Each structure stands twice: as structure tokens, then as C-alpha cells.
Amino acid sequence: xSEFLQQLLNGISLGAIYALIALGYTMVYGVLRFIxxxxxxxxxxxxxxxxxxxxxxxxxxxxxxxTVLVGAMIACALLGMTIERLAYRPLRGAPTLNVLITAIGxxxxxxxxxxxxxxxxxxxxxxxxxxxxxxxxxxxxxxNQLMVIGVSLVLMVVLQxxxxxxxxxxxMRAVSLNPNAARLVGVNNDVVISFTFxxxxxxxxxxxxLYAINYPSIDPLMGVMPGLKAxxxxxxxxxxxxxxxxxxxxxxxxxxxxxxxxxFSTYKDAIAFGILIIILLFRPAGLLGKFTVEKV
Amino acid sequence: xxxxxxxxxSLVCLGLPLAAWAQxxxxxxxxxxxxxxxxxxxxxxxxxxxVLAIEEINAAGGVxxxxxxxxxxxxxxxxxxxxxxxxKLITREKVVALLGEVASSRSIEAAIVAQKYRIxxxxxxxxxxxxxxxxxxxxxxxxxxxxxxxxxxxFASSHLKARRVAIVTSVSSAYSVGLAKFFREQFVADxxxxxxxxxxxxxxxxxxxxxxxxxxxxxxxxxxPGYYTEAALMCKQAxxxxxKQPLFGGxxxxxxxxxxxxxxxxxxxxxSTHYSPEIPTEAxxxxxxxxKDRWNGETPDAMAALGYDSALVLVDAIRRAGxxxxxxxxxxxxxxxxxxxxTGRTTIDAQRNASKPAVVVEVRNGEFRFVQSVAP
Numbered sequence: 213x214s215e216f217l218q219q220l221l222n223g224i225s226l227g228a229i230y231a232l233i234a235l236g237y238t239m240v241y242g243v244l245r246f247i248x249x250x251x252x253x254x255x256x257x258x259x260x261x262x263x264x265x266x267x268x269x270x271x272x273x274x275x276x277x278x279t280v281l282v283g284a285m286i287a288c289a290l291l292g293m294t295i296e297r298l299a300y301r302p303l304r305g306a307p308t309l310n311v312l313i314t315a316i317g318x319x320x321x322x323x324x325x326x327x328x329x330x331x332x333x334x335x336x337x338x339x340x341x342x343x344x345x346x347x348x349x350x351x352x353x354x355x356n357q358l359m360v361i362g363v364s365l366v367l368m369v370v371l372q373x374x375x376x377x378x379x380x381x382x383x384m385r386a387v388s389l390n391p392n393a394a395r396l397v398g399v400n401n402d403v404v405i406s407f408t409f410x411x412x413x414x415x416x417x418x419x420x421x422l423y424a425i426n427y428p429s430i431d432p433l434m435g436v437m438p439g440l441k442a443x444x445x446x447x448x449x450x451x452x453x454x455x456x457x458x459x460x461x462x463x464x465x466x467x468x469x470x471x472x473x474x475x476f477s478t479y480k481d482a483i484a485f486g487i488l489i490i491i492l493l494f495r496p497a498g499l500l501g502k503f504t505v506e507k508v
Numbered sequence: 509x510x511x512x513x514x515x516x517x518s519l520v521c522l523g524l525p526l527a528a529w530a531q532x533x534x535x536x537x538x539x540x541x542x543x544x545x546x547x548x549x550x551x552x553x554x555x556x557x558x559v560l561a562i563e564e565i566n567a568a569g570g571v572x573x574x575x576x577x578x579x580x581x582x583x584x585x586x587x588x589x590x591x592x593x594x595x596k597l598i599t600r601e602k603v604v605a606l607l608g609e610v611a612s613s614r615s616i617e618a619a620i621v622a623q624k625y626r627i628x629x630x631x632x633x634x635x636x637x638x639x640x641x642x643x644x645x646x647x648x649x650x651x652x653x654x655x656x657x658x659x660x661x662x663f664a665s666s667h668l669k670a671r672r673v674a675i676v677t678s679v680s681s682a683y684s685v686g687l688a689k690f691f692r693e694q695f696v697a698d699x700x701x702x703x704x705x706x707x708x709x710x711x712x713x714x715x716x717x718x719x720x721x722x723x724x725x726x727x728x729x730x731x732x733p734g735y736y737t738e739a740a741l742m743c744k745q746a747x748x749x750x751x752k753q754p755l756f757g758g759x760x761x762x763x764x765x766x767x768x769x770x771x772x773x774x775x776x777x778x779x780s781t782h783y784s785p786e787i788p789t790e791a792x793x794x795x796x797x798x799x800k801d802r803w804n805g806e807t808p809d810a811m812a813a814l815g816y817d818s819a820l821v822l823v824d825a826i827r828r829a830g831x832x833x834x835x836x837x838x839x840x841x842x843x844x845x846x847x848x849x850x851t852g853r854t855t856i857d858a859q860r861n862a863s864k865p866a867v868v869v870e871v872r873n874g875e876f877r878f879v880q881s882v883a884p
């Protein structure tokens with residue numbers, strides 16, 4: 213029983229990181245209807261910004277840790293907005309396929325610029341937050357796991373508030389619903405899209421930092437696998453749907469952990485992706501997605 | 509013809525014979541190594557050892573009256589790159605022999621190419637038996653995993669007093685799968701029990717699920733036949749989950765990164781390797797001193813020592829062959845006998861392997877400390 217609970221905890225803390233990255237994919241899809249493949253590399257840049265900031269600040273302090281987290285989020289928000297301005301905005305109105313291929317290009321650009329600037333050798337991420345462990349009836353909980361879950365929850369609630377309780381959030385939903393109608397009622401689409409990219413990238417940076425705290429070996433290609441998993445999580449939950457992305461991330465992390473801990477650990481990715489296929493067979497729009505009929 | 513063209517033509521006319529002379533002047537040796545990427549610590553160490561050996565030989569007048577030139581290429585620790593690099597070194601650079609790789613999977617890739625072109629290849633520190641089974645042009649200067657696995661199994665029963673062991677294997681690494689197999693055979697034959705076997709793939713970073721399952725099985729020790737990045741992360745996550753048993757592994761653990769990534773979590777963990785700078789022999793002492801002088805006070809690890817020895821063995825063979833022809837070097841390599849090096853005497857056996865003692869090292873107070881030597 214305690215093994216089951218421990219695996220559940222491991223799964224949720226891994227899934228929370230997937231969820232944070234998945235939110236960025238889903239939000240961009242919501243407003244622009246395309247998959248931003250460069251998102252997983254913004255995640256990597258977030259971890260590296262955290263690495264350099266973390267070396268300047270004292271280790272094992274709450275204040276230092278929060279500074280690193282917020283610093284990386286701001287830096288990546290700016291990076292996300294720059295990418296949107298330089299790479300995607302000139303293609304506004306072009307077929308989605310063109311934008312998609314540009315996104316792959318930006319992704320490769322970030323990965324290999326990263327190899328050039330940061331080097332291909334893995335770096336050891338500093339322990340920016342204090343570390344402790346608690347034992348509750350055979351269940352060992354590390355402060356890092358709690359923090360991943362806590363920070364993810366807070367960020368998701370904040371995101372939900374931004375989207376549903378603020379003017380810019382209302383504008384985001386309006387653009388998502390119908391960009392032309394939104395423009396007609398006075399929404400500045402460029403500002404809204406830029407904001408969406410900034411918000412999504414900040415979440416990716418937070419994911420990057422949390423990932424690096426738990427697995428303190430970072431390299432320029434570290435975003436590829438978590439990015440792919442998060443993308444799957446976003447689809448699993450219903451792409452374009454914010455609670456869906458969170459649910460998809462948690463589900464994928466938990467399934468992966470349980471498979472890893474069993475005799476079939478070699479097949480963990482195969483089983484995780486197999487479940488995705490089965491869910492999509494029965495619910496083509498994802499778990500929480502709404503199936504809409506294209507009207508002509 | 510303009511003046512510039514005349515100048516160019518005369519330069520080319522002068523330059524061509526010079527280039528030809530230079531080619532016959534220097535003996536080119538190719539090296540493929542993981543200079544960057546996940547196992548960069550291995551490639552860098554091995555490379556520094558090899559460079560030191562080549563420089564020393566050149567300073568002493570070279571071999572057959574000619575200087576040596578080491579052409580190094582980086583495979584970024586990626587699968588697939590080594591074969592490309594080996595082809596390039598052989599066909600474009602025209603190297604007389606190849607030195608390289610620590611990771612067995614990548615040595616196997618290059619070995620297939622070297623065997624095809626019939627160019628001798630010496631792996632300094634790939635321990636999987638399959639490497640030299642590729643063909644008669646492939647050699648190595650270190651022990652092989654059946655011996656390392658046996659030595660580790662004996663160490664686990666006698667020194668760690670472990671009866672029940674859990675194993676975590678990397679399924680995508682030939683080295684890891686092989687070492688796990690040889691360890692299990694000896695450990696079970698000695699009356700031990702393997703309570704649980706867990707698996708992961710290269711590049712994985714989350715091992716909490718596997719470790720949680722291991723915790724439930726309550727072994728006396730955990731055997732991790734993998735490379736240092738994964739090993740360090742695994743030690744860290746094991747301690748996070750409250751596992752207090754010692755973790756131990758093979759020579760894949762040997763890198764300073766084990767301690768920088770693992771920190772306190774790797775304290776009291778063990779691994780077997782080829783050499784320790786603390787071995788009190790004259791050869792090791794001089795080597796450590798020269799290495800430190802050459803590379804800013806860095807202490808050479810086993811990969812550096814084997815990188816050094818691989819160059820010595822190759823040059824010795826070229827000298828005895830009296831030629832740089834590939835098949836003559838190959839025949840000379842096959843008859844290498846009692847060649848004195850840093851990691852002991854090298855004698856190449858019929859399977860083109862070397863048999864050498866293993867050393868067990870413990871991490872204590874953030875340093876690698878020599879525990880015991882296991883004779884072959």
C-alpha cells in the first residue's frame with residue numbers, strides 16, 4: 213500500500229511538470245490554432261537561466277529560490293514574446309503548415325544555439341531551494357516533490373484567474389473564439405497573442421526550473437522528451453482546453469511512473485502513448501475537449 | 509597572366525611538394541571520442557591521456573624516425589556519429605590506426621567500419637566482450653566485463669556482505685546489459701539472490717518509480733551498471749526516497765561528475781575500475797606527476813590512464829612492425845606481450861583482449877578512495 217502511495221506521489225510530481233509545459237502548448241493552440249514546437253526549448257532556456265542565476269545567489273534559501281524562479285519566468289516570457297514577434301507574426305494569415313514548419317525551425321535554432329552557447333556537456337543544476345524529507349507512515353515525501361506540486365497548483369490557479377477574471381483573459385478567449393469578430397469589437401489581437409506567448413513561456417520556464425531541481429543535470433537537448441510528453445498530455449486532455457492540459461499531464465506522469473515501477477519498465481513510453489491512442493479512438497477531441505464540426 | 513595569378517600558381521607549385529612531404533613525414537593516428545555531450549567526462553579524460561602519450565613519444569623522437577599526429581574527432585556522445593567519424597578518419601585523413609571510445613556501444617559502431625576498411629582499432633576502455641568480437645582488426649587494452657562482473661559479485665558478497673541485491677540496468681547500453689548479466693551469474697553461483705531487476709533507457713532522468721519498487725523489495729545493496737550521469741541521479745533519488753543501502757557500479761561510474769551531480773548522496777557508494785592514482789607503484793607516480801604538469805594539476809582517472817596506455821600499445825606495435833601498413837601493425841598488435849604501462853602489463857590474448865587487475869574505489873568525503881585490488 214505504501215508502495216502504491218509512493219508511486220502515486222512520484223507520478224503526480226512528474227505529471228505536474230508535464231502539466232505546466234502542456235499549458236503553454238494548449239494556450240497557443242487556443243489562440244493561434246498551431247502547435248508551437250519551440251515551446252519545449254523555451255523550457256530548456258528557462259532551466260539554463262535558472263542555472264546562471266542560481267550560481268549568483270546563495271544556495272538553499274527560499275528567497276533565492278523564488279528569485280531564480282521568477283527571474284527565469286520573466287526572461288522566458290520575453291524570449292517567448294520575441295520569438296512570436298520575429299518568427300510567427302510575419303506569418304499571420306499564412307497557412308498553418310507554414311507556421312508549423314517555422315516553429316520546428318525555431319526549435320532547432322534554440323537547441324543548437326544552446327549547444328553553441330552553453331556547450332553540449334551536461335551541467336549540474338545548483339540546489340536553489342532548501343531540501344528536507346518527511347516520513348509519513350512509510351511514505352517518504354521530499355520537499356522538492358511538494359514544491360513541484362505546490363508551485364504547479366499555484367501557477368494553474370493564477371492562470372485560471374487570468375483567463376477568466378481579467379480583461380486580457382476575456383480578450384484571449386475572444387480571440388480564441390473568433391479572431392476577426394474580436395478585432396471588430398476593438399480587441400488588439402497582436403497584444404493578446406503576444407501576451408499569450410509570454411504567459412505560456414513563463415509557465416515553461418517554471419517547469420524547466422522545477423524539472424532541473426528534481427533532476428539536476430541539464431543540457432541543451434533536455435527539453436525534447438519532456439516537451440514531447442507535454443504535447444501528448446495537451447492532446448490527451450483536449451488541445452485548447454486549459455484544465456484538460458493539467459489533467460492530461462497528471463495522467464501521463466502517473467501512468468508512466470506506474471509502468472516504470474513494474475516489470476514492463478522498458479515499455480513505459482510505448483504504454484503511455486498506447487493509452488493516448490486508445491483515448492483518442494474513443495474521444496477524438498481529448499478527455500475534456502469539445503468536438504466541433506467545421507462549418508462551411 | 510596577371511601578377512596575382514602568377515603568384516598563386518607559384519605558391520601552389522611550391523606548396524604541393526611541401527604538403528606531400530609533410531604527409532610522408534608524420535604518422536597520422538585517428539581518435540574518435542565523446543569530447544562533448546552526456547559522457548564528455550570519459551572522452552575528455554581519455555583524450556588527455558592519449559595526447560600526453562603522443563606528445564611524450566614525439567618529444568623522445570617519435571617512432572620509425574617520424575613524428576606522430578593525432579587527429580581527434582568528437583562524436584558528441586551520440587549514437588550513429590562514431591561510424592561516420594571513423595569513415596571520415598580512414599578515407600579522408602588516411603590514418604594508420606584508430607584509437608577510441610570508452611562507451612562500448614559507440615566502440616562497436618566504429619569497430620564495424622574499421623574492420624571493413626581493415627584498419628587496426630584499439631579501444632582504450634570499452635569493456636563489453638562484443639567490441640573485439642567484431643573482427644581481427646579490433647583490440648582493447650583493458651579487462652572485459654565477464655571479469656569485471658565477477659569481481660563486483662565477489663566484492664558484493666565478501667566486502668558488502670550482501671545476500672540480496674537489486675539491479676537497475678540501462679536497456680539501451682550494451683555495456684550495462686552485459687555487465688548486469690555477468691554480475692548476476694557469479695553472484696547467484698556464490699549463493700546470493702537477485703531480488704529485483706529494474707530497467708531504464710539512456711537519457712532517462714527519473715528513476716523514482718524503479719527505486720520505489722526496489723525499496724519495497726528491501727535488498728542489501730543496489731547494483732547500477734550504467735554511466736555516471738544516471739548513476740549520480742539515481743543515488744540522489746534513492747536517498748530522497750529514504751533508501752539507505754549502498755549503491756555500486758562498474759567503471760562507467762568513474763568521473764568527477766559523479767560527485768558534482770550526486771553530492772552527499774554518493775557517499776559510501778562503490779565502483780570497480782581499472783586503476784587508481786593512489787596505487788603505490790613507480791609507473792603510476794610518474795604518470796600522475798606528468799599528467800598534472802600537462803593538464804593544469806588535474807588528477808588522471810582510469811580513462812586517462814587507459815587512453816595513455818592505448819597510445820603506448822599502438823606505438824609499440826608500429827615500432828615492432830617497422831612499418832605503417834595496416835596489416836603489419838595488426839600482426840604486431842596481436843603479439844603484444846608484457847608491455848609495461850600505467851594500468852599494469854598489457855598482453856594481448858587470442859581474443860584481442862587484455863587481462864588486467866580491477867580496482868574497487870569508494871566515495872568518501874567527496875573523494876575517490878582506493879579500497880582493494882582484484883587480481884584477474
